[in-house]
Amino acid sequence: xxxxxxxxxxxxxxxxxxxxxxxxxxxxxxxxxxxxxxxxxxxxxxxxxxxxxxxxxxxxxxxxxxxxxxxxxxxxxxxxxxxxxxxxxxxxxxxxxxxxxxxxxxxxxxxxxxxxxxxxxxxxxxxxxxxxxxxxxxxxxxxxxxxxxxxxxxxxxxxxxxxxxxxxxxxxxxxxxxxxxxxxxxxxxxxxxxxxxxxxxxxxxxxxxxxxxxx
Amino acid sequence: xxxxxxxxxxxxxxxxxxxxxxxxxxxxxxxxxxxxxxxxxxxxxxxxxxxxxxxxxxxxxxxxxxxxxxxxxxxxxxxxxxxxxxxxxxxxxxxxxxxxxxxxxxxxxxxxxxxxxxxxxxxxxxxxxxxxxxxxxxxxxxxxxxxxxxxxxxxxxxxxxxxxxxxxxxxxxxxxxxxxxxxxxxxxxxxxxxxxxxxxxxxxxxxxxxxxxxxxxxxxxxxxxxxxxxxxxxxxxxxxxxxxxxxxxxxxxxxxxxxxxxxxxxxxxxxxxxxxxxxxxxxxxxxxxxxxxxxxxxxxxxxxxxxxxxxxxxxxxxxxxxxxxxxxxxxxxxxxxxxxxxxxxxxxxxxxxxxxxxxxxxxxxxxxxxxxxxxxxxxxxxxxxxxxxxxxxxxxxxxxxxxxxxxxxxxxxxxxxxxxxxxxxxxxxxxxxxxxxxxxxxxxxxxxxxxxxxxxxx
Numbered sequence: 001x002x003x004x005x006x007x008x009x010x011x012x013x014x015x016x017x018x019x020x021x022x023x024x025x026x027x028x029x030x031x032x033x034x035x036x037x038x039x040x041x042x043x044x045x046x047x048x049x050x051x052x053x054x055x056x057x058x059x060x061x062x063x064x065x066x067x068x069x070x071x072x073x074x075x076x077x078x079x080x081x082x083x084x085x086x087x088x089x090x091x092x093x094x095x096x097x098x099x100x101x102x103x104x105x106x107x108x109x110x111x112x113x114x115x116x117x118x119x120x121x122x123x124x125x126x127x128x129x130x131x132x133x134x135x136x137x138x139x140x141x142x143x144x145x146x147x148x149x150x151x152x153x154x155x156x157x158x159x160x161x162x163x164x165x166x167x168x169x170x171x172x173x174x175x176x177x178x179x180x181x182x183x184x185x186x187x188x189x190x191x192x193x194x195x196x197x198x199x200x201x202x203x204x205x206x207x208x209x210x211x212x213x214x215x
Numbered sequence: 216x217x218x219x220x221x222x223x224x225x226x227x228x229x230x231x232x233x234x235x236x237x238x239x240x241x242x243x244x245x246x247x248x249x250x251x252x253x254x255x256x257x258x259x260x261x262x263x264x265x266x267x268x269x270x271x272x273x274x275x276x277x278x279x280x281x282x283x284x285x286x287x288x289x290x291x292x293x294x295x296x297x298x299x300x301x302x303x304x305x306x307x308x309x310x311x312x313x314x315x316x317x318x319x320x321x322x323x324x325x326x327x328x329x330x331x332x333x334x335x336x337x338x339x340x341x342x343x344x345x346x347x348x349x350x351x352x353x354x355x356x357x358x359x360x361x362x363x364x365x366x367x368x369x370x371x372x373x374x375x376x377x378x379x380x381x382x383x384x385x386x387x388x389x390x391x392x393x394x395x396x397x398x399x400x401x402x403x404x405x406x407x408x409x410x411x412x413x414x415x416x417x418x419x420x421x422x423x424x425x426x427x428x429x430x431x432x433x434x435x436x437x438x439x440x441x442x443x444x445x446x447x448x449x450x451x452x453x454x455x456x457x458x459x460x461x462x463x464x465x466x467x468x469x470x471x472x473x474x475x476x477x478x479x480x481x482x483x484x485x486x487x488x489x490x491x492x493x494x495x496x497x498x499x500x501x502x503x504x505x506x507x508x509x510x511x512x513x514x515x516x517x518x519x520x521x522x523x524x525x526x527x528x529x530x531x532x533x534x535x536x537x538x539x540x541x542x543x544x545x546x547x548x549x550x551x552x553x554x555x556x557x558x559x560x561x562x563x564x565x566x567x568x569x570x571x572x573x574x575x576x577x578x579x580x581x582x583x584x585x586x587x588x589x590x591x592x593x594x595x596x597x598x599x600x601x602x603x604x605x606x607x608x609x610x611x612x613x614x615x616x617x618x619x620x621x622x623x624x625x626x627x628x629x630x631x632x633x634x635x636x637x638x639x640x641x642x643x644x645x646x647x648x649x650x651x652x653x654x655x656x657x658x659x660x661x662x663x664x665x666x667x668x669x670x671x672x673x
Contacts, residue, residue, distance in 0.1 A: 061515075108449075202515075
């Protein structure tokens with residue numbers, strides 16, 4: 001395969017969410033001596049961009065995002081050793097820790113955001129659901145996240161978003177993290193009241209917000 | 216036939232896998248396959264299809280999907296599997312009705328047909344949080360004063376207990392849950408309908424312990440009320456939900472399965488969401504031993520049920536269920552716009568016409584402002600909803616489709632920036648519990664507009 005064909009094939013593999021094709025094409029890229037960073041930026045990242053744009057237009061949904069993300073990771077498994085060997089680094093946009101707060105077992109909004117963030121080049125650490133304030137802070141410190149996204153889908157779990165911000169203050173860590181909040185009953189007024197750094201009404205808005213706050 | 220202990224056993228013995236593997240290797244590919252194999256296609260030009268063959272294919276796809284994928288138990292990381300035969304046996308044996316309420320307010324909640332001239336059962340009030348107990352009682356008692364009201368979703372009262380904010384799983388949640396039931400029972404007595412079933416127990420309870428604890432008969436709950444137990448998006452259960460089922464089955468109380476597939480989430484687009492929503496009727500019957508079902512397919516980005524694609528999901532999955540799955544279903548719609556806005560009336564009319572002509576057994580009066588604003592509901596929305604339900608019984612799906620398309624033109628583009636509207640105290644006289652002049656005027660104007668586009672109000 002020619003160099004441009006490999007880039008195109010990588011882009012297509014991501015768009016189609018085809019992990020096998022992504023793996024095989026990444027192997028071809030390595031075997032052909034293509035700069036792994038070029039393969040990421042001119043092939044895979046473009047595919048993620050297309051899927052992200054389709055999602056924002058309503059032409060793609062969570063499954064397409066998840067499959068694209070998996071295909072991206074599969075190709076990276078092949079390219080990563082080459083990137084390390086050649087001491088090249090992919091462009092770091094930022095690291096975001098996402099968590100559903102204590103008592104909240106809902107994950108779908110958080111998962112959509114995680115996948116959209118990945119299509120925009122963010123590194124996402126997903127702490128899952130039902131996290132106490134201290135668990136979230138511990139995860140944020142472990143992962144060197146710059147931002148924390150807190151999801152709450154119930155009025156009775158919204159106060160747990162405040163608890164995280166208050167705990168950060170008590171521990172003297174508030175300035176280290178940008179904290180954004182979201183979820184069905186959450187509003188800009190609530191975000192202001194608990195002194196969050198921002199509110200994302202949906203995943204697309206949250207990504208734009210995080211780009212301003214972190215990237 | 217499977218009983219609930221069989222389900223519990225399978226939760227401990229089914230195939231072990233991570234949640235991510237369940238999503239990526241079972242749920243998403245399984246759904247894509249059935250959507251393709253059964254030829255389920257979304258047509259945005261027909262929000263309310265009158266296509267029985269499509270409805271039946273959605274049902275067949277749902278049976279196949281549930282048999283292929285099963286349901287994931289988050290606590291054991293195992294898949295609870297069902298065979299197609301087990302699903303079909305359960306469907307065949309389902310009674311198609313359940314018994315609700317007591318005394319003069321006792322009624323049989325039964326399934327209804329597509330294009331039926333019998334109005335859908337009206338389910339009133341909302342789980343909205345109200346600022347005070349008195350206000351909640353005024354609103355609830357006004358809503359149940361309509362003789363058409365056959366069940367109620369009770370409100371939550373305030374977000375605090377003795378000044379402390381109620382948080383999920385805390386003891387304060389138990390206090391708040393008990394308070395909500397006692398307050399609602401008072402409201403029903405004040406309205407002269409003490410036996411009306413409360414079908415959303417327990418509002419604002421995030422945990423099973425609060426649901427079960429607050430449901431003690433000493434606080435006012437009765438087995439002829441109904442408890443809604445949520446299926447986790449998508450195709451997942453946990454021990455919290457299963458504990459509630461176990462408790463209610465032991466008590467002999469009405470189990471309501473709740474499915475709220477997110478259009479744009481794991482279910483993908485409208486076709487997949489319609490199949491999943493229909494599969495949830497089946498999952499309720501076979502996996503949760505449900506007596507009734509409550510559902511609200513919802514748009515992942517807009518958080519409402521009045522978008523064109525969600526209306527198509529409501530229409531097709533309601534028709535699929537009505538024609539094939541004998542479990543009574545309450546259809547709940549979250550509207551983007553709020554109280555005292557014309558847009559609310561447009562959205563609510565579109566939702567109710569879609570659901571009712573598509574065979575909805577019961578409809579909950581559409582919830583204003585996505586249900587997230589405190590005090591954002593009034594008895595006027597109930598009055599309107601009941602009038603539309605009666606009008607819908609004079610229409611068939613094709614006629615509803617024409618009107619719904621006109622309605623969509625009136626509000627569709629405003630959904631992303633829908634007006635959040637007023638609170639009860641902004642448009643009602645709180646002392647007399649009567650609507651203000653301005654709201655009455657807006658109501659009349661909206662109804663005139665809706666009559667003009669073909670809604671046959673009485």
